[in-house]
Amino acid sequence: MEAQKPKIALYAQRSFGEKLTAAFDFIKENSKLLMKFTTYLILPLCLLQGLSLNGLMSGAMALGDMTGGSFDSSVAGSSVMMLVTYYSLYAVLYLLGTVMLTSLVYALVRTYNEREERLEGVTLGMLKPLLFRNVRRLFLIAIVGVLLVLLVGGVAGFLVTIIPVMILVSLFVLLVIVVSVPLAIWAPVYLFEDIHIMDALKKAYRLGFATWGGIVLISIVMGFIALILQGVTMIPWYIGTIVKYIFVMTDTGGGATVSVGYNFMLYLLAVVQAFGVYLSMIFSLLGLAYQYGHASEKIDYVMVENDIDNFDKL
Template sequence: METEKPKIALYVKRSFGEKFNASFDFIKENWKLMLKYATYLLLPLCLVQALSLNGLMTYTIGMSGLMESGAMYSDSTLLMSFFSYYGLYMLLLIIGIVLLTALVYAMIRTYNEREERLQGVTLGMLRPMLLHNVKRMFILVFFGLLLTMFASLVIGVIAALFPVTLFPIVIILLTPFMIAVAVPFSLWAPIYLLEDISIVESLKKTFRLGFTTWGGIFMISLVMGIIAGILQGVALIPWYIGTVVKYIFATSSGGTEATVSVGYSFLLYLLAVVQVFGAYLAMIFSFVGLAYQYGHASEKVDSIMVESDIDNFDKL
């Protein structure tokens, strides 16, 4: 039985292969519970997000037609509808990522703190930590936006200081630096959600752990990102094909009733729900991988488990 296997400790120094295996072992052990609770939290959101996705695609196709005719900016109603659907989709996407991240790290933290792992854990038992994580995720998103605005301001100042002809060269030279700084940010969410520290302290620790284990963060993010991308592509293909078919027949002179009927539109809606929900589920691989990368970095830099064993020595 899966539950008879050794518990997957979080704070352990691991090689890349061991981190990869630990991440997949955790998902394999708890995938039913993760799928169940992700469905409870995200499926209602996906039902609305699928509508916004189909609406966004409809108006994107409409705008592409106007661009070909050179009259895109003359139709203000179309532009307003496009940006409305785009704004709604992005808002729902942020909410979905916040909920999923909060759920995954609530489950990982609960798993790590309980001898029984996640056996017998209900959504009601997770609710306090889940709400705690949701609140923290919105704080993290807010500070992330502030940092993004600050970075944009710095780039704007650099653009103003250099001639237009030199600006592309400057950006090319700065790109490796920006990538080097961006990679450690992948640990920000695990640190802030798995530890009881302030947002500022978590940001400091993000850079301290991030630069020390930069290569591991990059590799686990890359590999898990590729896996997530493949799974997202699988979920995307049916909806994408259906949308392309609808566009081809709807714009042809000999269009067919099937592609513009209510039944076909409902089929596209269901495929959009599958696409959106599948995209969220695929993100779980990246979130879990980064959690075990964080555990590795914490143990490597701060020796959390060693300190914990010393503190609890009198209880042994």
């Protein structure tokens, strides 16, 4: 029997390559469970997202068709309303899906880290309390995050009115981008630790500024991998939609491309595309989780050592 590989510790100092390896190893070791739980929780949302995505594209096609022909205000109004409705539905579903996936992935990582048996025998029923806790905390992060964005936007607008020099405004925007980087580990801090949300925000900045470069690198590399995976699942739906648009615009072979069968195929491709987006997110979520674990161990361990060394001076 093949010996079991060492457990992937969450809290450990790692080089950049080791953090990537830890994320990939977690996916490899728990791929069946990740796919099973993700499918169970996310696929129902993707079924609705497929409808909203195709509806959104249909509304866009209707508006595009009017730009090349006669303009009808009533038809334009209904097309715009359809666009707004489907876009709002898609945005809400995407937010719910992102929250649910983040809750699931971090619940699995925390459970894996805390159990000697790792994720062996874990069921969704066992994860339910932790999932609901994570969902509540993520929505709280979203609310506080929106308030922070409004605050920063208000400050930026105020600066534009009193400082007309664009260079200074650009420097402020650059400062905001730099300061926003530590927020990438805000969710891991708040979900992995039992602390208040503002304490989690403070800790995210403390750990984030100390490991700023690592967060940027992990985000770029994992984001690039996610982008490739999203492209693989998006291309079939995108090509099918473009073909439909071309035939509708030229009115050649339109009966074949807008048939019930073709539209159903586009719907299935839209579902696959939406599900692929969520699956690709797992890489970024795990990368940031192990980035947080690295930062927490590196910074907090140094602080504990300093406290021990200075104990005789107290």
